[in-house]
Amino acid sequence: MEKNKTIFITGNRKGIGLHLTKYYLEKGFNVLGCSRGNSEIQHPNYEHFICDVTDENSVKETVRQAKKRFGTIDILINNAGIASLNHSILTPGSTVKKVFETNFFGSFFFARECAKVMKNHGGRIVNFSTVAVPMNLDGEMIYASSKSAVEKMTKIMAKELASFNITVNAVGPSPIYTDLIKVVPKDKIQELLDKQAIHRLGTFEDLENVIDFFISDKSDFITGQIIYLGGL
DSSP, X not given: OOTTOEEEEESOSXXXXXXXXXXXXXXXXXXXXXXXSOOOOOOTTEEEEEOOTTOHHHHHHHHHHHHHHHSOOOEEEEOOOOOOOOOGXXXXXXXXXXXXXXXXXXXXXXXXXHHHHHTTTXXXXXXXXXXXXXXXXXXXXXXXXXXXXHHHHHHHHHHHHXXXXXXXXXXXOOXXXXXXXXXXXXXXXXXXXXXXXXXXXXXXXXXXXXXXXXHSGGGTTOOSOEEESSOO
């Protein structure tokens, strides 16, 4: 990886996104980030944008401004996402709409706009799925369905963007202790961990490892892949 490459990380005000932002700044990358609020990060190689990932025009303008900051975008990490834990019968339509708009529409808007920037020089797009997709976890129908759509988007975009030397892959984390899972009952988390080959929570370092692999210069022949953490 060339240290001066530029990475855009969506949804990076806290949790995984914030950790990855600090991680790649420490490794010498230029980093762009966005969230609905201001960021705590102050760094000469960082620029933050206020952006609603569900708003197509907001994403277009954000990517346009982001390109200006460092001249290009080499890597997109589509981290922004929300979860929902509820029985399908009890899930209101407003929740379905919000989850899909954030997880799928937001990922698509950013992937599409960043691909337009990358198409002249190649690039890397890393999307986020979840182990809830292959595990078919009860209570996570809406969340898993939205991420299943992200997986299909990943595989088809990988084919469509290959001629531009843009790879598109996804990582499917097992639970990592962030705000996203604090509201999930401990017995539900344990039930999930028991189904994994490796019975522990994921860590930020586990994620770093997979993302580093996807964005490596040596990984230009790796595309359309979903890597799940923890072993299923």
